[in-house]
Amino acid sequence: MAEAEKFSVVGHRVTRVEGYEKVTGEARYVGDLQLPGMLIGRILRSPYPHARILNIDTSKAEKLRGVKAVVTAEDTVKRPWGAFFADQYPLSVGKVRYVGEEVAAVAALDPDVAEEALNLIEVEYEELPAVFDAEEAMQEGAPLVHEGKARNIAMTIDVERGSVERAFAESDVIVEDTFESIPQWHCAIETIGSVADYAPNGKYTIHMNTQTLFSARMRVAAALGVRETDVRIIQAAVGGGFGGKSCDDNNPIVAAILARKARKPVKVINSREEEFLAGSRPRVNMKTWIRMGFKKDGQIRAKHLRIIADNGAYSGKAPAITGVAALRHDTCYKYSDVKTQAYLVYTNKIPTGAFRGFGNPSAEWAVEQAIDEAAHELGIDPLEIARVNAVEPGYVSPHGNRVTSCELKQCIDMAEKMMDWKQKRAAKKPKTGLGLACTVHVSGKRHFGDYDGSSATIKINEDGKALILSGEGEVGQGAATALCQIAAEELGIPMEDVEFSQADTDLTTFCLGAFGSRLTYVAGNAVKDAAAKAKQQILEMASEMLEASPDDLMVEGGKVYVKGAEAKAVTVADVARARLFRRSGAPIVASGSFDADSVLPDETRYGNESGAYNFACQAAEVEVDTETGQVKVLKYVAASDCGTVINPIGAEGQVEGSVAQGLGYALIEGLRMEEGRPINPNFSDYRLPSMRDMPALAHAFAKSYEPTGPFGAKGLGELGMDPTAAVISNAIFDAVGVRVRTLPITPEKVLKALTEKGKS
Template sequence: MAKTETFSVVGQRVNRVEGYDKVTGGAKYVADIVLPGMLVGRILRSPYPHAKIVKIDTRKAEKLRGVKAVVTAEDTIKQGWGAFFPDQYPLSVGKVRYVGEEVAAVAAIDQDIAEEALGMIDIEWEELPAVFDPEQAMKEGAPLIHEGKERNIAMTLDVERGNIERAFAESELIVEDTFESTPQWHCAIETIGSVAECSPSGKYTIYMNTQTLFMARYRIAAALGVRETDVRIIQSAVGGGFGGKSCDDNNAIVCALLARKSCKPVNIINTREEEFLAGSRPRVNMNIWAKMGFKKDGRIRAKQLRIIADNGAYSGKAPAIAGVAALRHDTCYKYSDVKTQAYLVYTNKIPTGAFRGFGNPSAEWAVEQIMDKAAHNLGIDPLDLARMNAADPGYVSPHGNRVTSCELRQCIDLVEKMMDWKGKRAQKKPNRGLGLACTVHVSGKRHFGDYDGGSATIKVNEDGKALILSGEGEVGQGAATAMCQIAAEELGLPLEDVEISRADTDMTTFCLGAFGSRVTYVGGNAVKDAASKVKQQLLDTAAEMLEARQEDLAAANGKIFVRGSETRSVTVAQLARARLFRRGGAPIVASGSFDADSVLQDATRYGNESGAYNFGCQAAEVEVDPETGQVKVLKYVAASDCGTVINPIGAEGQAEGSVAQGLGYALIEGLKMEDGRPVNPNFSDYRIPSMRDMPPLEHAFADSYEPTGPFGAKGLGELGMDPTAAVISNAIFDAAGIRIKTLPITPEKVLKALKAVSNQEPTRKVKLKADG
């Protein structure tokens, strides 16, 4: 429910605080950073999916004129590193496990020489049998990718709540099916890159386009075998993250190794091909068998999942991603009895990792299609089925997620209206159909040593401008602007009087960074806390200067004034100077922090994982060409419950961008591999939707207020991409009576399914019955 509260800066449609520099070309992306004497680093990558390194000889490369350093595993501490399992190395130790893996690297005075030198590194290989399919990899006798990981299983999860057997026995309709997703890449406009230097005393400074600075520092220090303080990470402008820049790859570590060995600054900027091969870690691909039981009236009675997740060669964040796929959706609808099993399996392919949605899009691709099938089988409008089962404020999921604010029903209502759902359903046209799906996401997640928090510092300069020091980072998502708005609102300053620093691990306090839709909610709360402390200092000083009681004072428009006699006022600049330039003076500065009221999941994965949950509903109207199988999205509508919208322009961008990425996932994307080698690692062969491919899109925000959020806000960034693939598939079913169960939904698959239906099924009704 919305809270009646009037804001002056929050909720305003404002331009990005960093926007002017970006649109004028002034922003410094990592490739724009040039340090004196900087060398170019290039990486030698494995040509084999699985092979032993018998011998590496770098002598010829080292002798090439212009080469300043060559590094191999011998220059590393040979300690594994990784977000959850320490299973990967900066440079291969003894063997390689995927095509593209980093084996050696060269720093030279220019790129040509560096690349020439790579060709002069002699490696004696012994090829090993490789395995690419997770189901094959789990079989006894499959090639073993990591010692000690039997049947290549990196992780298993097996959770049952309630009594699943009884729940299915009590169900009046049971629907089950198997769905396969697609390996999707982030395709950020800027590839991963780093510029590293190492001082003679051993301190590393790394400029990088990461979205998680402090987590990057933690992992890089571990991989280099130094203390965290020995590594300073400074964030450059970032050309898009989407999870792919959360430091699970080796780019920055190899760059640091080269900088140390050459005693010069070095940059390594991934080419687009490298970005596909071994840069941003793609979405964990999943095969999901889902079974759900329903009562006749449509209420969900039981749900069971079995997930086989393709980890790739190293784990990165995939263990957490598989967990989200297994459990998260149980917060969207009211569930009682659920069972879920997940297997995360190593294969000789590019390691997978974080990508907008974090396991949720794969799970919703399956579960939301089961919901749709159930609706058709029960003869209930899918919209009504969703509405009937939707979570409410106060709902506690079977895994302990406690829902505070929740406007899922309102989102469903908004979608119904924007799509003219009932009207269109009543007048169904041939080959046209409607589909919808609902979604839930978190606003941060507690899984880092029982911490789900953030911190920030705000200082007020002598001119009255406030500067936020935050290590969360801006990756193009608009976090910097939202934080400035939150601080301005709390301090009573106009937005132009608030600035935010670049994220820098030496200058800011610990922040987890941009992932898990957490920055506005968790980081924003920390900024708000810092701002309220700064405001207290302003009020203390103002009370002295105005000879007024603090409780009579208020802040607005850059001034502190006495309520009721507003001419008795003092500007923030005057206050800052007055507090500083006096005997015993001090600057106005305060640090704030926030730790969400979430609970670390126990060994059975029970626990309220986030401080707040965001919800959404989306629907599409599609037209299927019966002769070509092409699916045209005629109209797309989406509604999001993200609490208070801090900056509508930014939020709309997030929502629309999510849908675009979701449509890519649904209809066109996916890296194809042959024997572990990518066959389409470029933008000519791997297409993503362009601006001109987007259907007419209508979006609305639910009227909502999250009591624990900064001015009522919660997360948004990932929500919009989670349900999109299922929305499209459900609409295709409504249009043509076929259900595509593997992503992407290519016209070829659609045409094949249409032909199968027209050969087999005389009428649609029979198809429906067979479906159950």
């Protein structure tokens, strides 16, 4: 890659900074931790989707030998908490609203005693009528999940820009359809877990596998009724997040409540079944009615969306996710007249929440299929309709999103080439088809308060090594490695001389954590700022040592040189020691920060939500077996614009993993529920893609440079799974002329659609 030549570390294939620990089995995950006197905690969960709690009797459980604490809502401050709406309690107060909700908990000497104690807790319930479908829940007279929430509506979005009425009148072709998406579980191979400790000074220390430490601290403190600094969160190695470990669940809070009552450290690790019932909050499922108008040449003229989003029993991040589904795609193509009505609706099911894509995959499942329908109706190549509408640098969406760098057209070109799109279309084989879709994603998002920033501290140790102190953490995606590369590049020291601290809310400044594809861009800019400031201190000290102006010095490979007189040099270690070991000595240490040039959207949801936008185009070739309905993906291509690629190994891994999750979402995943009760909450019945399920994959990164990004980089983590389900469905339509409108696209549904098509 040409860009890599400009940099000594950025753009190079660098192995993981935490790699040795991970390949030797020595990385410490939360389940591996042991503290002196540590107890095992277990949670009693509601067996009912909706019921009043009449009485809880814990006396028998308390008497069981080996039980050290039994807790219910009576042991809490009964203060509701939540990311956007405070609507859930750590332990049920008066009512349960979904199967799996936390009712009581025990801490005991070992897991067997804890399980036995759960069986001894007697809870008297009065079952209440429940509602499981969001559309039904919106009807007058439906059971109310939360008192005071009329028609169970948690939030409404109603936005119109321009005039869709006029724009539809000016359209040559109008398509209208309805699509349904499903809740998808993260299925990180590691479940959510915590080890909580409660010190005599009243401070909680919680070792967690969270991806958002400071948000976790804020929410845990609110739920416990204490100040933020009364809670210290330390991140253990995280065994996969994908949004599911962004602290919307009660696991750490229950662990803390148990630790307080037992006066001992308590470990609470979700079983796999608990993870499905009440652990990581699955993707918000949506039913989307869409109407779009186009000009003859394929230009989008109007779009009207009506989304009903299933919130489940509590809100978590679903309000923000519904907002993304409603508006984000208007930054992918050139839109002028759009209308969106979205309703987030409570039901008596597991709360839904953040999963890679954050509303985008559900929305694109509808929008990118509607556009494909229009292409077929207009007789335009779907690739050309994407090209006609693709946004370019300088575009401002109807909702105020300002696009700086954008290589979507380049991505379309690359996808076309990698797929041999034209040749394959010209020589179309029966039962084989091509499909594509495009997407846009943010690089951080301004929605958790008016802040879309990050901060980091870099200290240069006496041996010349740099340590990045950051609270952003590492969840497995490779952020630590990318941030070390950025620091090494800026400082002019070798990669092996940069370390990344464990994330710890007591030792680092406030960081929002891993979500919204924000770390490379937002945290990368903060780390780069800290590195630049530390480097300035190095140069100033070295200028004394080398008797040269700081402007005449350069740092490379861990040495400070006088430009043009390279023999005159000192090492960064010499500089760090010289600055420290003298009268008025001081360490080389600098804090950096960055806040993206984004705008907190106003009450009409207008405002540039992110500092930079990333884009992708993906395409698939599928073969459909018309006897069985089986869909085989023959080839998949993904072209991504994430600006400068900081670490090609990491970037490729993000795209590959996203596509795998996207294919799972499209074709096989989904939890079956009956009356709010999951019937397959395990890995043998909830199928995940395995190695043999993966198709041939080609991918490429656009030549792109984001002017506001660190060394030109922007986000990537979620981009790869946004369009995948629509890509597959579009390809199936091209192959056999049927469209399955509900996820996942199972062979049964394909076969049914083929049979219906045969009849008509």
